[in-house]
Amino acid sequence: MRRTYQTMLLGSALDTSALLPPSPMPLGEAQFCAPADGSWCPVVYRMTGIGWLAEFGSGLIDGALKTVLILAVAIVIRLAAHRAIARVAKGVGEGRAPALLRPLRERAGHRLLGSSSTLIERRRQRAATIGSLLRSVASFVIYGTAFVLVLGEFGVNLTPIIASAGVLGVAVGFGAQNLIKDFLSGMFMMLEDQYGVGDVVDFGPASGTVETIGLRVSTVRDIEGTLWYVRNGEITRVGNYSQHFSIALVDVPVGHGADLHLATEVAARAAREALAEPPLADELLGEVQVLGVQSVNAEGLTLRVTVTTRPGHQVTVRRALSEAVATAFTEAGIPPPARPSVTVGA
Structure with a gap:
């Protein structure tokens, strides 16, 4: 009976051993490192034996890895x-x-x-x-x-940083709104391809050939050689003479007594002959057209001659047309407009 009781006591002791807490970590390590926290604190403490260094090193290593x-x-x-x-x-x-x-x-x-x-x-x-x-x-x-x-x-703590950055951004936005406007205008200008280097454009205050394009400033050189710096944010309209095609337009004046049918034939023939040979023929994208009478005034009439050209070449073609038609009118005897009379007071 006594042996049976001792056996029962021994079995109870064996069963309750599993419920006992695990062996604690060393006392110094427990003061600085939480048990089973998954950090590097125990490792650093075992290597150095310094508590504050274990705490600091654990955060530093975790932060560095992340x-x-x-x-x-x-x-x-x-x-x-x-x-x-x-x-x-x-x-x-x-x-x-x-x-x-x-x-x-x-x-x-x-x-x-x-x-x-x-x-x-x-x-x-x-x-x-x-x-x-x-x-x-x-x-x-x-x-x-x-x-x-x-x-x-x-x-x-990112909240004060984000709040400060927001306030600073608002202040910078108000102070540099013109600069931001220039940059945004430059971005949309490049995305939409409103004009490019080499294009002949009209910005309003300045017109000429585009030499450089930036996000803030575009430069244009006019016919006199002046280089204009134009802020992109100040460009409200752009007239581009270099996209798709151009039109060479010539208005030829004639007198009231001129034969309009003959003048139209002479102008058309002279224009076609002047533009029939290279290099002018290579710049054409269409046929010469004489549109007829464009205007009437006291001195005479105006005939309009047009032709479609490659972009940016309308000036050269227009000069050749003007010279050829004027010479042909003189040779055909078509009268020029009358000179305006001048009245001298008594």
Whole structure:
């Protein structure tokens, strides 16, 4: 009986041993590191034996590992974004724009694409500029997000930083609204391809040939050689003489006694003969048209002659037309307009 009772007591002792708490960590380590917290604190404490260094090192190692992971992910995403942007920009420069960017294609006419090295180079430069801008924006957004995440991992309170950044952004926005306006206008100008380097444009206050295009300022050289710096935000309208086609227009004055039928035939024949040979013939995109009487005044009549030309070549063709028609009228004996009479007072 006594042996049976002792056996029962021994079995109870064996069963309750599993309920006892695990052996505690060393006393010094328990003061600084929470048990089973999954951090590096116990490891650092066993290596150094310094409590404060164990606490600080645990947070530092955990934050460093997470920072490395965040930066690695950010770098991979940035590389992927840059490669995708470069591929799209290369396709746009070669005339293979994706369906999403087809509304932003260049404004040049299809008859001119591929036949002019100037237009091909302009398209390539535009694609390179837009690609560079998109890569800069992607890098700023990706690295900015990674920076905020890294600060959060080190326990930095982001609320005051975000609030301060918002207030600073509003202040900068009010103070630099003209600069922001210029940059936004430049971005939309390049995306919409309103004009490019080499185009002859009219900005209103300044007109001439575009020499450089930037996100903030565009430069135009006028016919007298003056270089104008025009802020993109101040451009309210753009007249582009270099897109699709141009029209050479000549108004030829004749006297009231002229035979209009003969004058029309002479003007048409002279214009066709003047533009029949290269290099002027290479600049034409249509046939010469004599539209007839454009205006009537006290001195005489005005006949209008037009022809469609390649973009930017209308001035050369117009000068040749004016010279040829004026010479033909003189040879055919078509009277010029009468000189206005001058009355001298007594």
